[in-house]
Amino acid sequence: MDQILPKLLWMNTAIAFWVMWAGTVTAQEVEVQGCGVAGEFCVLGETLESPEPVGNESSDPTENRLDPINQYGDNNSLGQVTNVSQLRDVQPSDWAYTALRSLIERYGILTGYRDRTFRGNRSMTRYEFAAGLRQALDQIQSLIARGRDVPPADLATLEQLTNEFVLELSLLRGDVDALTARTRELELTQFSTTTQLDGEVIIGAAGIVSKDDTVTTLGHRTRLNLDTSFTGQDLLRTRLQAEGLGRLERRTGTPEGELSFTGASDSDLEIDALLYRFPIGNQTQVVIAANAGAADDFTDTINPYLDGDGASGAVSRFATRAPIYYLVSGAGVGVRHAVNDHLEVSLGYLAGNGGNPEPGNGLFDGAYGALAQVKFEIRDRATIGLTYVNAYNQDWQVGSQDTNLVNQLDLPVVTNSVNLAASIQLNPRFVVGGWAGYTTANVIDEGDANLWYWALTLALPDFGKTGNLGGFIIGMEPKVTGSDGLKNLGIDDPSTSLHLEAFYQYKLTDNITITPGVIWLTAPDHNSDNDDTFIGTIRTTLQF
Incomplete structure (x- = not known):
């Protein structure tokens, strides 16, 4: 069991990426309870959008060429089918069918359409099974994490199924590596994922009245704060500031009454607080x-x-x-x-x-x-x-x-x-x-x-x-x-x-x-x- 689990966990991740990739190549449709629309791929309550369901009327003339395919669908509402023995496209005599049926009936993993079909060609059938296998791995991993014992026979079955999909998994491995490299490239070329720019502009008018002496001024104080966090709890602040409203002391002759936003009358933008x-x-x-x-x-x-x-x-x-x-x-x-x-x-x-x-x-x-x-x-x-x-x-x-x-x-x-x-x-x-x-x-x-x-x-x-x-x-x-x-x-x-x-x-x-x-x-x-x-x-x- 100790030797099997690491393989299963690795396969779980790989198959998830493969299924997402495969979904962009050709349609594959399995429905769960609550989807209710043909043309959606659903596993354990999750719905991924796919082409419009077959059998619906459309003004698009190109859909007439799809009639041979549409015969596999109907206009009836679709519902959940949990028992794999009711699924037609995979023959009960197949080993993969038997193994998948055993897992599904024990853990309630995969569901299909009401008409009991997987819709797709033979190559897609392997990916439909890969989706079910992925769910089986997730389910068993979750059970083990909660402390529940999983029969060794089920673990052995999962290992055999993952071996059956070794070609698809090896191709997927290359896609994952390419995705990882691209993600790393994006991370290195980004300016900063944790820097925020905040701006503050004060436009102030001030008037001084003292006996017969009056004066009016108009100016600004502009601040740009670059706040950066490396851990989510720290803060690196780089403040750029420019001032354009001089101190009133120059006219009043005393620091008393100085405004809180005055400074230099014509300073350039420069680093202030750091x-x-x-x-x-x-x-x-x-x-x-x-x-x-x-x-x-x-x-x-x-x-x-x-x-x-x-x-x-x-x-x-x-x-x-x-x-x-x-x-x-x-x-x-x-x-x-x-x-x-x-x-x-x-x-x-x-x-x-x-x-x-x-x-x-x-x-x-x-x-x-x-x-x-x-x-x-x-x-x-x-x-x-x-x-x-x-x-x-x-x-x-x-x-x-x-x-x-x-x-x-x-x-x-x-x-x-x-x-x-x-x-x-x-x-x-x-x-x-x-x-x-x-x-x-x-x-x-x-x-x-x-x-x-x-x-x-x-x-x-x-x-x-x-x-x-x-x-x-x-x-x-x-x-x-x-x-x-x-x-x-x-x-x-x-x-x-x-x-x-x-x-x-x-x-x-x-x-x-x-x-x-x-x-x-x-x-x-x-x-x-x-x-x-x-x-x-x-x-x-x-x-x-």
């Missing part, structure tokens, strides 16, 4: 960023609905996520580990100029941000996160000019920051949240500064219509609240500025959203000598 994410076990994800990595690549920013990375949600950088996350960007590694269903830990290190070998740059000799975060979820409705970041020469590009010390002083700065964030979903359409953060900054050999920021947020999913989103944010962008030795360098925020923001994201189609938004800055740049500034925007996002 990262690889893969799992370790079932609870850990590792991210390796070679370029333009960000904190949200490996950690939760705890601002659901509002953090859409510029394409959706809040329209400003400050309202998109807590400023502490902007201190971590560049090239490096991040790890996200789920301790259990409620507790998650994130760790990461990104260098701002990790690919630059010049002095004062590189992965460990230049600007960097190192993050550690603990997040706790309560019944999928409330999330609390505590975040710590140690950074060197990294600015967050929000808040007042004086809080962006690296850009303001062009001196080395070390910062230590903590942030507490929370989000509570009171019901499916009402989410409140917020954050508060504190930073100590040391300007090496010059002095120290203390910085604070906070925000309260409200998100209204499906507001007015399913898929829409309303949002309100009020907060204080980063402000210098105290310093030691830096006032002589002009580092001082004498007043307090408030950031007030409202937006409504309207879902036009599954791929297009339109988001009008407004930002009101009181005492911009934390200086009451500055007139209040209003920023209005209309963001259209197209995703494909």
Whole structure:
């Protein structure tokens, strides 16, 4: 039995391919219960289409030449015949007939037409038997897999039948080899079976009003993401990006109120984010960023609905996520580990100029941000996160000019920051949240500064219509609240500025959203000598 089974399993596969090939050469028709139409080939409940059944009237004059063949059919409905002794075309005295009858009656494998005929010539009769033999092999293989004992006599019969079809099987072997070679060729010439292209285009208009000063801009941010998976669980992302909407800071004179989708005013299409994410076990994800990595690549920013990375949600950088996350960007590694269903830990290190070998740059000799975060979820409705970041020469590009010390002083700065964030979903359409953060900054050999920021947020999913989103944010962008030795360098925020923001994201189609938004800055740049500034925007996002 051990010697017979391997042969049978091999023959099973080979015969299946042979029968499919033979079906393209000439018609062969065997019907099972439920087919009900002559001209269909049916085995064990499966139906393969073949020429129209004989005996039906047709306007095609060529069918008149088929009358000698059509005499084997009739216009009666066809039904199932299970007992092989009723089949006429194969004589009961044939050995193949006797062997097939024994198997069919024992296992209910093959069926025929109601008129008890196999339709075809002698050469096709062998292939009809090959189809039955294939079903016998499948049936017995299934029984063995379920642990049922199969009589040795039946196994011996199957072996004899497969030997009887050795010529057909040898020809089929060549067809299978050719098919395998062709399949291999297709696999080698394909671009990638696991790469998906996603596109995102933001067309944004922005207007700035401050006393007698007004300006309107119109531009874009275009992203093409090539997402590749090698295992089905990993992700290689190659992002191409072009920007055409400059930072508003150039006109307002402060990073406060900066839009979440602005950047260079006329950049070419170039590689932006380049990262690889893969799992370790079932609870850990590792991210390796070679370029333009960000904190949200490996950690939760705890601002659901509002953090859409510029394409959706809040329209400003400050309202998109807590400023502490902007201190971590560049090239490096991040790890996200789920301790259990409620507790998650994130760790990461990104260098701002990790690919630059010049002095004062590189992965460990230049600007960097190192993050550690603990997040706790309560019944999928409330999330609390505590975040710590140690950074060197990294600015967050929000808040007042004086809080962006690296850009303001062009001196080395070390910062230590903590942030507490929370989000509570009171019901499916009402989410409140917020954050508060504190930073100590040391300007090496010059002095120290203390910085604070906070925000309260409200998100209204499906507001007015399913898929829409309303949002309100009020907060204080980063402000210098105290310093030691830096006032002589002009580092001082004498007043307090408030950031007030409202937006409504309207879902036009599954791929297009339109988001009008407004930002009101009181005492911009934390200086009451500055007139209040209003920023209005209309963001259209197209995703494909």
